[in-house]
Amino acid sequence: MSHVPAANIKSLPALNMILRAQEAGEISNETHTLVEYSSGSTVTSIGIVAHILGIPKVKAYVTNKTTEVKLQLLRFFGLDVTLFGGPVHPVHSDPNGGIFVAAEEGKKEPGVVNPDQYFNRTNYESHMRWTGPQIYAQLPEIKVFAASMGTAGKSFILDASVASSSIGVATAPEDRVPGPRSLNVLLDIEFPWREGHDVVEEVGSFEAYEKSMELSRNGLLVGPSSGLALVGVFNFLAKRKESGTLDELRNSNGEIPCVFIAADQPFQYIGDYFKKLPSSHFCPVTNEELFTSDRYPYNMDWEVTPEKGQQMLTDNGGPAVCVLDLRNEDDFNASHITGSLNADVGARDLPNPYKHAPTLTDLFRKLDSRLSAEDAAFGAALKGRRVLTVSYDGNVARLAMSILRNRGLEAYCVQGGYEAGIFGAGMWTTVD
Incomplete structure (x- = not known):
């Protein structure tokens, strides 16, 4: 589901909500604006x-705790963004929350419609449709189905008679994974999500991010809510094994066919991975000091x-040229191009700066x-x-050229x- 439009599963609810609203006459030719409170994926798909x-x-109402990358994505897709303070997942009845404000705007403003995913x-x-x-067409013998629970849009993907066990996966209490909700927040959602799942598993954000990164490194490019769903499957299977009931799920071949929903891709959450997971999960950056040096074009x-x-x-x-030696x-005093200027930065005995990061940083x-x-x-x-600009072997001159170009000068190296034997002898000033 991470490869539908907008690279997230919410494309299907967005499409169904808008199409059904058009069929019901709630969205018409007079509709000029859709407004939705969202953690990002739903409103992007609506856009x-x-x-x-x-x-x-399309007006996107989002929490001010949203990452800079996600805000840029919303604007990239042409959405009008309004930030809301307070809880990340406000309850529908909170008059200060974006869900309430979007609903009120959709009721009172002519030409404005709030799809109201909640x-x-x-x-x-949309998922039943x-x-x-x-x-089911691809895996008719499915035994275990798992989906993370956000706005509970995936609760009724499969009828209870199809899968032996349906698992709803929520975030752990007082924890957060983009998209899914914790059980205390889900209590405010009126969808009959409890009826759509036999079991609810709670999973922490560390496990969710770690598992989704593992999946991505093995070629399945999925975000943290996908890792959350898969950990939910593993936790469920471990409990069935411990209770001695795991074999009840096996098909005639002795297998337990399982499905978990991969809802979106990891790229918009990249910064969060480095916050959630310890540095041991990532290879170090060599020459990290260059992040603050030599940044000009x-x-x-x-x-x-x-x-x-x-x-x-x-x-x-042509225009007069000034040589910077x-x-x-x-x-320089022993021999130089007539009329040139000298900037001594102690470069004669230095290693190639482009092959030695400390030298480049210092220069x-x-x-x-x-x-x-x-x-x-x-x-x-x-x-x-x-x-x-000229130097012994051209490398320091190249760096100086970049710096001067950034200053706005027409500089060349x-x-x-x-050392390349540049310029004719008649242009030199020489001291014996």
Whole structure:
């Protein structure tokens, strides 16, 4: 179900709620706005379906505890976002909560409709209409079915006579997984979700995130609510085994066919995985110090051959070029291009900065300061000029070029640097 439109299972409830509302005349040509409180997936799906069907606007009411990535996704899909403080999952009757406000707006504002996933039976009927029959057609001997319980939309995917055991999986008390609810929150939902499940399993967020990451690393790209559902299956089977009743679930081949719903993909929750799971679950980042260094753009068009560099210096018809020489001061004083400026950053004996992160970090810090517009030596001297940066082997010049480009100057670096034997002898100032 993570591969339907919007990459989440809520596409089906969204489609069914809107289609049924159109059939009932609740959504008409006069409807210009849909408004829904959601943890993200349902209202995203509503936005896509509404766009396809020509409904101009969708307003997403979401908790202010929503991640930045999810907020960006909502805006990416063209939704008008309003944040609400207070509980992440407000009860329907709370006048300060987004569920209540969306419902009131849908009742009072002409042209505005609130699909209301929390109390709209066409939400879960979408799975009776489509999902359940598809599962049964592919696995008629299903014995165990499990789904995480959010707005209880998946409670009635399968008739009780089809699966031997139906498991509703809720989040553990005072814990949170995006989408599913804890039992105390589900009590406020009027869907007959209790009748749709034989057993309710409660699963913590750590186990949910850990299991979904394991699934993703094995090629099944699913989010934390999918991990929650699978852990619910394992917990249920472990209890049946402990009670000596596991064999009652076996089919004629001795197998126990199980289905769990993979509701969405992991990508919008990536930041949460690193918050929920210890660092031991992830490989470390090598050269992590570069996150704060050398962040400016590079472009191959800004890197010129020695021949092109010499042409730039000798082209009398072109703009004047200032050479910025990044060798050490003693080497510069011994021999340099006439009229060039020297910025000694101690680079002569340093390793290649692009192969040695500490060197790159240190050089970037020095050059970013020395070549700033406020620097006494190089601020006014370089302002408004074309700059050709040169260094021993071209690597430090390349870094300086990037920094100057970020400052807004037209800067170029010479590939290979002085070690490439650049420029004609007539252009040098030499000291014996």
